[in-house]
Amino acid sequence: MSILKKLENDVKKIINKAGYEVENFVLETSNRRDLGEYQINNAMQLAKIYHQNPREIAEKIVKELEKDSRFTNINIAGPGFINISIDNQYMIDILNEINKDVYSNIDKKEKKKIIIDYGGANVAKALHVGHLRSANIGEALKRLAILLGYDALGDAHLGDFGRPLGLVIKEIKDMYPNLPYFDENYKGDYSEIDLPITNEDLERIYPLASNKAKEDEKYLEEAREITVKFQQYERGYYDLLKKIVDISKEDIKKTYEELNVHFEIWNGESDEMKFFKPLNEQCEKMGVLTDSEGAKIIEVAKEDDNAPMPPLMYVKSNGSVSYDTTDLATILERKINVNPEEIWYVVDGRQSLHFEQVFRASRRAKLVEDNVVLEHIGFGTMNGKDGKPFKTRDGGVMPLKTLINLVSEETEKRISSESIDAEEKKSIAKTVAIAALKYADLLPFRSTDYIFEIEKFSDLDGKTGPYLLYSTIRMKSLLKKAEQANIEATNITKLKGETEKDIALTVLNLPISLEKSLETKSLNEIAEYIYKLTSFYNKFYAENKIIGEEDKELQSSWLVLTKVVYQINTMLLDTLGIEVPDKM
């Protein structure tokens, strides 16, 4: 249990001693520190329950609080709001405890198994900015869930079973008609065939094929037929698909790794669809399939819907399946192989209808028990200055790699060049660029759209990733300098100054931001928190000359305070999936 929570429990017991029972007690943080650091606002509610005057209740509680040396500046405002502050010595004890173990101020949740679906990269297509938000938010949510004690697994859920691959294979077939994959009589082992195609080729082939299909109905029709073939795991076509997946996956992995995004599960839709048979049996058993003009659908509308809810397309009349069915098969596969208590889908908010259909269908078909949580964690778009989803200058979708390079060029201009050679500088610039992108992406509430502003995101000053990295690195080098000078830094014994107090309170209040972030499944609370803590620290840093301080006790206290902030910063940046370079 966090130190803050323990403190709350103690206050709850004190209220109890005064003769009152409160449920779900929380200390409210106050923004008027002069009046009190926290507020206890329960007297009004207790007045109704106990039929007493709220002011009198507050007085009785205050009397009990005054007996506890951990609290100070206890006063009553208005009809019965109690203000209290934390005694200085107690705050020192708290900081020392957190310095020894940062996790001592974190509330662990009861263990729960969660799968987080936040990849969605499409095989044979370059990752684009749309995948960036899934990856950033999903990876950070997973890290937060793990920090708070959950058992969370990330699933890349590669898109490798749809029409785009049908198009790619159609084009490959036109380019190399003699490949054994297309030869019905080939009896050999496909894994021995050398496919003369690289990932770069694949990224070129898809747009080419897609354009051809727009103009040539026959071409499109053949791509559709090919799609049905590999979806039915037809020999040759399915083997070629697997080969393409292997080539493309390697590159996809590299890009995710560059973003510090890692998946525990690397299944693709094509792996998940192997569960189509049990899925189909279950759907038939539950009687949810309806015939509709040669296709099979699942009705998901409910009587009290106030917007149209189209049925889920289960199998099209030509025998192919879409995203709807692969997502259903995936739920069943996850149930069988992992049996999670929750599945979170971190996918663009514009796909909410799709997920509503999938969730309703899986409830109707009872693919998972009723208490398994299925949640679409939607997000807004990253827009260009024109307010529309971010594009390249010529209006195309911007590949993620291009975006990362663009921001790297910007951050490279801003990092110091002293004692850093050109190559190292490039690599640091990239780490800083990714921090800039990630922090800007996690700062707004997740469902809000935001505008891509490269200069603002890369700024070393302001609410940015680079500012946080720069400040955190500076804390680290201060600590290193002190260590090299053999300056003692083991305990806080003195805590004076308003800014130090601001830091201390922010440190103590960490569990509030973690809780809010988890509750809303949005990282903005944590992003704001790191900024607040860092800004207080930087103010303190500017106000004092730590290395030159003559009062050794004060100097040691300051260094330990620095250690506390440094530890929290690195822990939280890591939770956001942001890497801190050694220097910049």
Ligand code: ARG
């Ligand atoms: N591949 C999809 C796309 O690029 C995203 C997949 C999202 N995840 C899911 N389980 N449907 O749009």
